[in-house]
Amino acid sequence: MRISRVLGRFAATGAALACGLVALTPTASADDSVLEQPAYDALRIQELRDRGVDGTGVTIAVLESGVDTTVPELRDGQIEVKAPGCPFTSAPASVEHGTMVTSILKAPGWGLAPKAKVVVYRDPRRGDTEPTCDPEDLTAEALTNVVARAVDDGADIINMSYGGWDVTYEHLFDYAIRHGVIVVIGAGNDASRIPAIDIASRNGIVVVTSMSPITREFSDFSSFGKSVTVTAPGEDLRCRSYDANGAMTVVKEGCRGTSYAAPYVVGALALAKQAHPQATGNQLMQSLIKTAAKDPSGWDEHFGWGLVNIRGMLDDDPSKYPDENPFLDRDPDVAPNAQSRAVYDAGLVSPHWAALGKDYVYRGGDSLIADTYSDRVAMGTSPAFHTKRPAGAPVDGKLGYQD
Template sequence: MPYRKWVPLAAAAAALGALAAPQAAYTVPRPDGLRLDGVGACDFPMKEQFEGRPWPLQRVLLDELWQDTRGKGIRVAVIDTGVDDTNPQLRDAVDTSAGIDYTGGGGSDGTVDEVGHGTKVAGIIAARPRTGTGFVGLAPEATVIPIRQNDGRRNGLDSAMAAAIDHAIAKGAQVINISQDTTRPLADDSLLGRAVARAVAEDVVVVAAAGNDGMDGRRRTTYPAGFDGVLAVAASDRNNERAPFSQAGEFVGIAAPGVDIVSTVPGDGQCTDNGTSFAAPYVAGVVALMRAKYPDWTAAQIIARIEQTAERSVNGRDAFVGWGVVDPVRALSGDDAPQDAPHPDAPAAGARAPEPARLTMSETSRQRSKRYATYALASAAVLVGVVAGAATVARDLRRRRVQRHR
């Protein structure tokens, strides 16, 4: 099977496996619960780590990306299953004093992660460099605020999510990553809707996963990604196409790598996973870098730059990858003039619309018959000439023989 077709199918199979048993408990059965997107089977701690550079980072010139900043001083709240700070790549990245646990178990500072989901999310954002591995977070000097709000089994309520958002604001978060979703319609004046609105009003960039229910092709809005002011992130594959599981909808703002994503796990080591859960922190890492480079820009201007500089398959926005696949280097290498909203690319100066090719009609049957008749007449004329010539030669030869015999 061609490689281009194999990758989306593999991603789809992995995503389905992640959503099926034995991880079925990760789908919170309660009506006000939020699901974790992309919880794959992964044993931890891991004794091994990936030596090479993971494919999403191979596309980024890290030296160029980090030319101005690595995210130092930027605080990113990870509202998830907790962030384990014993992994060497996260040990210096997590602010345990600002953490909190809303699940009612495992401690109080948000650093217990029995599922591994939140630790993966945090690693994509801010994992520190480590000898022996090419994996590193996109903003390796940013600070993570660990907020445990979902244990992947029985908790994950939108009421706890609202409290977690308010806690993140109180602890000075400039970026909030939420890799959870619910398809239950939530109004702007719902408990969670009001909390998101408070974060947006405080100029916090809220990044949320779009969800993993896209296999059926239906467009639907998930929350909190669907609230106004939130940057909703879909998952893309190695071909910059929407991962088959990624939820489509008009609310999608941008896409980012979400297939075969390497990141940190509790204790030690790394593993791979699939889902919009891991596309969202990829974008959150870019946001952290931009908040450090452009401290005077508003949250809306940061979002607009990321969407405007995305790698697009269409000139504008669509329901599958939003404004396109995030391009970290372009987002940080533009001019210092902010914009308030993205827009379709303008045509190049002096560009002319393509002219239609001139088409000629094929010959009619009458024209073809005429052409054949011409060929026949020409052939007949040549044949007559040949016969006449041969007759003349033969006559001359007879005359010469007669004269010799006289």
């Protein structure tokens, strides 16, 4: 069922938006660039170009299985691709997915942040790849370390256009959150409420649902729930696809998915970062929700705080907001929460599950962990072993407070 409520300020652009659309054949061979994108008018990207914002000086990490940087939309995009230690082969569908996500950011004609530095981290965790490495290497540890690597490499924003269900992801975003790096993820395409076990339910991150840039309605396939932050165009899009030989030579109409809504928000944050270089990631997330185009009913589990409002973020002054992650305590029953953060900050999470960033050190007392990760261990030095449990702190054996 399609949610019929539309966003008030965005609805006013409907007539102009409809007039700007051109009917195209459902599928066509592509000899040159994808020249138009319905969301271009919806987000008034030309106005952004006229203001001189293009993502210059901002670093975006894109976690994807694969991307074809030889397609016309990305050929001159100066995109860096980093391969994991575990080699694998991406399926054509994965390359299509990653190419579209990256194009939304970098396509010179309609990408939101064509001058941003984009680093694609090829992530073998995606389920639709064909790994050539040991399947045992494709663990939550691998994904967690990709996130940490992006943080250590200097990413300002991380785009994760996929999800998954895995309780071992409890500490997936701790490292990014501690370093003020924004993580943006699609809500999912299950047309249902986001499960608590899904990584899109995690605290501290930006979760994006999908809406149509043509009808301005909530996408009937989009997941929703209490972790939703904002919405962005994620259907009625035009994307590059693969031919019978697996080459990306086809232009396809009607592409959709919250995977494609997420990079529109990433691009918006990148432009805001360029306009306000002194703003922290936390302040930019505050600005994102304060300026979102919404109707009088306020936040809801479908649109979140509203449609991402790029012009509003450019005109806003993020420095007036506290340097605090506005989503950190969104749901106390979901990680990262106060208890899981305390365990992480105390150095008591095994490096197998914690992000192996350059400054994470295991400080617990497990000798097996010490033997396995000897270069990241300072046995028994956790402050939790030497302090009394603060009043109101959770009673957790992992913390080892001296009661």
